[in-house]
Amino acid sequence: MSFIQSAPRLDNPWSSDLALRSAMRRLLPADLQAAHAGDAEELGRLVADELYPRQLAERLVEPRHVPFDAWGERIDRIELTPLWQRMPAITAQHGLVWHGYDGGKGEYARLYQFAQVYLMTAASDFWSCPLAMTDGAARALLDSGNRELIERALPRLTARDPAQLWTSGQWMTETTGGSDVSRTETRAVPDGEGGWRLYGRKWFTSAATSEMALLLARPEGAGSGGDALALFYIEPRDASGRLQNIVIDRLKDKLGSRKLPTAELTLGGAPARLVGEPCRGVRMIAPVLNQTRVWNAMAALSYLRRGLQLLRDYAGRREVFGAPLAAQPAFRQTFAGVQAEFEAGLQFALHVAAWMGRAEHGLLDEVGSALLRLMIPLLKLSTGRQAVAGISEIIEGFGGAGYIEDTGLPVLLRDAQVFSIWEGTTDVLSLDAMKVLANDRVWAQARAWLEGEVRACGDVAQSFAPAIAAAIEAAAMTYRASDGSRIGKARGIAMTLSRCFALVLLLRQAEWSLREEGDRRPLAAARRFMAHGLLRIDEASAEDSELLTNEGARAT
């Protein structure tokens, strides 16, 4: 009998996640720690014992759009995968949205919720996408102050009873683009009875099976541009389940996230309600963007951790050149690099979640609120890139097996690519961060906060402080340069700042872990993360970029 390699195994992701466990001990008060550990243990068991085996078994199953019934009637049914059919019950039972709105947890509600979201996401086959939008819709409705819609939708969006649970879509992207939504072509026409009818085409609607959606449209007679858009609330189906003047044109044929039935659809007079004023729609949908960007970060980290977990297990059992892979110095060097990037990203994400909770309970001052507004795009853009790069490395760590579809590994890489695209690409989020930094005070506040955090880490951070200060200064100097080069270098500035935030937050954990638990691991992660460099600004000139981009002009 020839040699057979055993497959990587996935144990309970909570039990083995030293970084998360230690962070929750640091960040949560004692009573919530115990409750969270119990909930996380249960969710982790579900992931390892039920959801992961299902993901492998259902690898080739995808959702299906059935436009017509056998007799030619338009029905636009979307058939979901078995795992997706299971997820609403899991969502309600584990309170995946509810935790974030649970008054009993006070300012810690978001941290508690997002730790669970992170544990669950890689096992959810992108069910996390409608949940992210559900959470975002709940937040946007609450912020809008529209009592009628809040009373109607909020109990559903945060339900603990699967029969009551609704999810929400966010229908923003059109053929004119998902980044520049100011060119939105969907029209809103008053229906004469206080409601509206919507006409237009939405190019990318995740997910079309939701019971409600928030979307942008241009009220009839309003001008052009983003300010003239308004935020609308829609319930796509009537009580009998039929779509109300909406046609699903097709499901999108995507590189990854294929279990998620993203649809292209046409609105042909769909009934809708205005959420707030008949303008300022981008401003009103911003809470959805911020919420889903944090979900996106948690998802990117969840995928990265899934890959690391599988590879760590595999490397312990895979023999090469006479020793386990895990004992090979070259392997360890590469693995540790990805682990360090992951741990820094996780600390950044948990910090943002904790501050979101504080902000929602009125406990974040003006400076904190400004920094949180800056941190969200920085977190999303950096974790999106970390996931793609890290998972690519993880796939390579498996050698040829990582390239074979029925190991269940390649899908991780295909799926991860979306984290740096949707909810704002790396460049678009870098530009968003530049808009926030246009306020000089935010620069000063960010610098002061980062330096203060380094000081608070005491001796542990001493050897890191000069590099952090130099990176912030370089980012600030590049920003202060002429506007043209600043915009061209937005990504470099944003990436550099992201790495500074992530490192400083990892150092806070490292200092605590050493002091309270005698654990040197997080400090090792900080050293390795810094060894990868903080500066991401290159010297490339705008003129060179133009020359290299415009090939056509010189072609003969």
Ligand code: MFK
């Ligand atoms: C696992 C999780 C998965 C989640 C999956 C979801 C799948 C959905 C698929 C998609 O549809 S992906 C496409 C998503 N598209 C985006 O994320 C949009 C990306 N583009 C941006 O974020 C642009 O920055 C933006 C469209 C917001 C810019 O638009 P504008 O027209 O240039 O607006 P502007 O002037 O920047 O902002 C207008 C107002 O909104 C300003 O407020 P005021 O009117 O009071 O001055 C801004 O301050 C405010 N604003 C913009 N972004 C904000 C914000 N406020 C708070 N937070 C923000 N993030």
